[in-house]
Amino acid sequence: MKFAKINTADTETLDLAGLGVGPFNMSLAALLDSQPDVATRFFEKQTAFGWHPGLMLPGAHMQTSCLKDLVTAVQPTSPWSFLSFLVNQGRFYSFLSTEKMVISRTEFVEYLRWVSDNLDSVQFDTEIREVNFSDNHFVLKTNDRVYKARNLCLGTGKMPYVPECATPFLGVHCFHASSLMTSEINLAGKKVSVIGGGQTGAEVFLNSLRGQWGKAAQVQWVSRRASFEPLDDSPFTNEYFTPDYVNQFLNLPDHKKETIVSYQKLASDGITPDYLLELYRELYDRTYLHQDEVDWQLLPDRTLTDMSCNESGHYELRLNNALSSNGERVIADVVILCTGFQNNLPQYLEPIRPLLNLDSLDRFQLSSSFKVKWNGPDDRRIYAVNAGLHSHGIAEPQLSLAAWRSATIINDLTGKETFRINRPASLINWQEPMGVAI
Missing domain, CATH: 3.50.50.60 (FAD/NAD(P)-binding domain)
Structure with missing residues (x-):
């Protein structure tokens, strides 16, 4: 299919454009902040950071450890960790005295807002209205100008169901x-x-x-x-939220995955x-x-x-x-x-929808590195976050593996092990013991 040629000769070219600034794309932005050779920008239509502000109910707490933040799992020395936030805000010792690892949503949002306000790559008040593909680049039309990008990461979140x-x-x-x-x-x-x-x-x-x-x-x-x-957050259930289990889940036949995700529901919901x-x-x-x-x-x-x-x-x-x-x-x-959220294909992707290899339910088909299957050049990639429950399993919509997923995407983007993500296997043998099938 042919697309209209767009004149972008004088347009800034990004190595990666992030569409949407929620926790998952912000994790990617925070880790990429340590990679100055990768030109990135993350666009958000809101004028300031907000994460489900309508659900900031009194007494609401997170359901995961504060160490499962944007970066710590793969880059604990990052300046964008939750511990760095505590030190920066002068509350480190007071926080230790609370003896808690699961924090309020209010404090977690404060942390996310602090990161977003201080990352140069995050740009608010910029709405992505249309994504085209022209001259081997993605062309992003926003409310005020046009950008070019070699690669995209989609993180505009889910819609209320x-x-x-x-x-x-x-x-x-x-x-x-x-x-x-x-x-x-x-x-x-x-x-x-x-x-x-x-x-x-x-x-x-x-x-x-x-x-x-x-x-x-x-x-x-x-x-x-x-x-x-x-919520089932017992130790062995939490093994679902490890890279090893996600890798095992990826290799399962598609017809098994939906059933497995269904019986694991209470591990996340x-x-x-x-x-x-x-x-x-x-x-x-x-x-x-x-x-x-x-x-x-x-x-x-x-x-x-x-x-x-x-x-x-x-x-x-x-x-x-x-x-x-x-x-x-x-x-x-x-x-x-209180019926949750669902994935919808963003309207801004309509111009390139014919190039996307969606499944029978109009969902992205994702590789192990969260690349969307599409009919474009191999050296131009579309990544998607929080869009792979059906492919990557129960951990995909959760914060537990956000840093690991971001590191996986960055390693694929850079073509090298920018971040070390290979870790010892789970304590559980998810497949046959000792690698022997009977």
Whole structure:
């Protein structure tokens, strides 16, 4: 397929252009900061760094160790580590006295913002509107100028997932949780339904119960999971989040991968046990120690199957109870969707979409070094981060291996072992023992 020729004779040429500045592309930017011979720039349409600002709920914590930051796993001496941030901010000794390794989301975002504000390669207030390929270069049209790049790394993140039955009702009283802390929300006197049984659902339920957005009349928490289940962060489960396991997973047949990712769900998408305990204790106190002025209901093992708006202006939610196999109906004034996020092909890629070798579900096909398969020259590469759950497994959307993945991309980009990423094998034999198949 032929593309229109674009005059870029006077345009700056980058070795790598990063599209989007979330934690994953920022990890790449932070590690590349130590490689002055590689010309890079990372573009973000927002005017300043933000990481799911609508989900910065009171009491929210990370689910991974603070050592799983942008760089430490492959470059512990980097000036962009979390420990460097603590020293720079004058809080190192105080932090040690907290005796914690899992930090609040607020502090982690402060760390990310500190890195983004100090990296010369990060450029805010620049929206990528179109990506073309011309004269053996990617051509990036932004809101103010044109850039050329030999290679790309796509990191524009995921979009909120909204169940199909809820889509027609999106608005002031039915919305995805990702906008909670950036919108004017008033739940006073309302019947509220929280849909989704993961960490976000737990945080929204508890904060609604505590009157974060006004004292609700009723708060219902609906989850299709059998119960409100804890994150499994036990030592052997954490072996899923190692380079060795990812390499083993990559070599599996595609038809096995989806099943494996499904049964590993609680390794990445459960509720932090400490938060579950805090929630249970709160419900105990409200039940037995004082009269609760807010009616609440826990509704696990229910799947939202349909939604409508009745003549009184209330939402009617139809649920399927997997335990009883019965259909149920609940009424709500406000519906908060804690239903996660999904990958969508960025609109700016439409000009080169015919060159992308997408799979049958319109997903990127990624190599072991996170290269997107495409019909362009071999010496021009498109990398993608947070886009390979189906190919690389359960660790791909998580922060646990962000630094390792960035180092893998950089080694592929530079054609040498810029960062040492080969580590001793896992304590677990994921394949046949001693390399012998029976």
